[in-house]
Amino acid sequence: MGMEFDTLDEIYSFYNTYALVTGFGIRKSSSSKSQVTQHLIWKKFECNKGGLKKLDSIANTNVKRHHDTRTGCMAKLEVRINAEGKWAVTQFIKEHNHILDTPRKAKKHRSHNISHKNLIIKDLIAQLHSSGMGPSSSQGALVASYLAEQQSIDHDFYYALELDIEGFLQSIFWVDSRARKNYLTFGDVIIFDVTYKTNRLLMPFAPFTGVNHHRQSILFGCALIADEKEETFVWLFQHWLHCMLDKAPQVIITDMDPAMLNAINRVFPKTRHRFCSWHINKHLFEHNHAMRDQNSEFAIDYKKWFNSKSTSSSQRRWDEFIQKYQISPNNWLSTMWNRREHWVPVFLKDIFVAGMTSSGRSESINAFFDSYVNSNTSLMDFIKQYENALNARRKAELDEDFTTMNSKPCLITQLSIEDNATTYYTRNMFKLVQIEIKKGIGCWHDKISKVENVTTYKVGEATEDKSGWCTVLHEDSNFLNINCDCSKFATDGYLCKHIFHIMIKKRVREIPTHYVLKRWTINARHVLSFGAGSREMTDQNVTPLMKWTLRELAIQVAEKSSEALDKYMDLYDELKRRQNDLSLIQSQKSVILPYSEIGSSTVVPEMPHISIRDPLKVKTKGRPKLASRIIAGIETSQAIAKQRTCGSCGEKGHYATTCPNKRNG
Known part of the structure; x- marks a missing residue:
């Protein structure tokens, strides 16, 4: 408060530099003029997350909608011209109602793009000119x-x-x-x-x-x-x-x-x-193009067999398929049938492939x-x-x-479970989950049976033949347990439309955390891949992976403790104590592997x-x-x-x- 500047540009530059270091972006906001001279006498600069999107723009479905980046943040800097003709700071609100970015990510905000554009271009040009290491x-x-x-x-x-x-x-x-x-x-x-x-x-x-x-x-x-x-x-x-x-x-x-x-x-x-799967389909048509051209039902029957929902139905349809089209044991398809566990979906329903086939x-x-x-x-x-x-x-x-x-994704329903999904997933992953929620609304279901607290449903779209509907098992308990035989959660890592349909029917408001795969969340990188709770170890064996994980954990703790001096000193004292404890047992047996076992050496040996x-x-x-x-x-x-x-x-x-x-x- 009380700081003075000669121009508004200086104020903008000052506040923008502060925002970059702190971790947010800014924008120019309200202003007022003198009723006498019509010159500016007051100006406000605010966090770019200030304010809220207008309700009428949200309700208008004919307008292309963008992600909502505003949170109603109150952080701002206000200035007013004084008697000396200087711009003086009259109000400064420091607190934000959202998470601040690191300085590296803060550069992505619109207010910082211009100030860094020239540096980015220069760095890019330097990289291009430095490719290669000279003639040899x-x-x-x-x-x-x-x-x-x-x-x-x-x-x-x-x-x-x-x-x-x-x-x-x-x-x-x-x-x-x-x-x-x-x-x-x-x-x-x-x-x-x-x-x-x-x-x-x-x-x-x-x-x-x-x-x-x-x-x-x-x-x-x-x-x-x-x-x-x-x-x-x-x-x-x-x-x-x-x-x-x-x-x-x-x-x-x-x-x-x-x-x-x-x-x-x-x-x-x-x-x-x-x-x-692309190579499979490519070879399928290369090896069977004549049979496919001569019989219009070949592709239909092949698709029915390929999409079988159980191994028993796959075996039955395969027997019918080879008999109908007289496929010999030497045929390419027969060879591929013997390798079916490598490519036929029903034999791969238990493995996670992250949506990649x-x-x-x-x-x-x-x-x-x-x-x-x-x-x-x-x-x-x-x-x-x-x-x-x-x-x-x-x-x-x-x-x-x-x-x-x-930013916050645009919602397409009024369901709490959709809004809850935005708190877990990254933007691109949420789009896929949102599609399943929307499809789940349009699904129908038949209740097949109920044994104790487990209810069996058949779920599918109204336009589908009911024989193709999926089976969903819902266990009514404090710990929500629900499974679908389409196996989408097992293979892709997020829930299917069939499960969302039953959840919506049961008025489930939030996705249970055990159905949220950490690798699809915004905090995926903060989840260590190996912990002390895992039992890939014995008391006598510390693996390189375990050492790597310990080092990464130490780095994360060190970064968090550096935010305040008292936290830093506590961590420093604790690490020194642990170091002394380990030194006492070093002569008995070291639990620390040589650094080189991580796969590289600290000193580069001679060629x-x-x-x-x-x-x-x-x-x-x-x-x-x-x-x-x-x-x-x-x-x-x-x-x-x-x-x-x-x-x-x-x-x-x-x-x-x-x-x-x-x-x-």
Whole structure:
């Protein structure tokens, strides 16, 4: 109060800078003029969440509606011109009625965009001009040097190189610390695809892709590989698993490549493997186009079988299908029937796939990379441009975080359960939940039976044949338990229209928290993936994943305690006490693993004394016959060995075609 400024622009700049540091945006508001001179004498600047949307605009359904960002916040700064002609602060309200953003996210507010626009453009131009590391005769050596440099900056950066015996670079795998952390939060389902080959050497690009809480594609690391053989995939998967602290994904989605299938069985034996539905449909028409063209009912019967609701009905319809169309055991469909647990929905109803059934997300990532690389992109430039693309994806997530935190979705019903859903889900996830609620209103139901406190319903849309309606079991108890045989919650992680219909009928006002999957909420990143309550441990075994989780928890606690000096001192004293306690038992048995077991070392070792030569131009299949591997940036004792075994004599280190015993014989 009492501060003075020469101009209103100075006041706006001052308040806007304060808002940026504090975590909100501002806008110019009311003003008044002198009745004598008609000059401005009073002006108000307020938080951009001040006021409320007018009721008539909410009621008007013919107008395009936008997200409501206002909360009626009273934070403001008022100024009035004084006798000296200065603008003096007459009122300042500091308190807000909403959550404030971090300074990084606050830049997204409209009032801060202009002040940061020039800096953003300059940074972008600098990034584009800095791609590449100067002329060199060896791209392979450049890559090795660059990845080692990245690890010296980011201690959790992980990379591996594969060289053949002549020093030619075969495969490269790399992943930064943020991607590793992302995987521990969103790595329940991954897509692996190697169809993209846009680089000068035609090395297949192999990204590990998932989906975040905004349903955006997210990258968990990537590789440029020598070929698409089983041993290459095993080498890559083993490094990726080691990098991710031996935490295998629950589900992996790929095409039907047999080499990939075998590698997944070897490295991820407990992971469910789903075939990409797009590739299935593509091959279905390729292998059966004649039968489909000759019989108009083929596609209808196939769809009925494919959408069977139980394994028994699937078996019955399959028997009828192969008999009707005389499908032989050698037919492609017969082969796929033997692999039905990898792709037929009824055999996959118990696994969570985060709404993904195809490699479409991976292919969309590939399309996204098209704006960064082309067929003339060098190996070094590809890695640099990958970073630019990765940063763009992360910026998109930051934008969605900001939008979700600073707006409220438009409701389409008067139901409390719809409004309750907005408090849990991210903006994009809420849209999907909202669709199910709306469909649930339009559903019908038949009450089938009631045994004690469990009621069975058949639920479906009025336009559907009742034989296709879903079965919903509702248990009437304090702990709401409701299940539907469509299995949408199990596979996609949010409730279906059938369950919402029964909830609405029962006047349930809130979605029970045990039906809200944390990975779809705005606070998904604040949920640690591993806790002390989990029993993936023994008293004698502390895994790298457990150590990582402990470190992340410590970081979160440290960030919260730094808000006030007394909290900081309490935490500091407690940590020092714990450190002293651990030092007393250090001589008996350490429970702290070496840092390197997280998958990277704090000190970058010298590069192996071997000349790294540029990779040869890659064919789609095939690789040099004799290969050896080195791993840069991690201790050699952690290297995952990969040796060739002779099919003739059984010894390692050569093939049957080069077997010395065979030649001597």
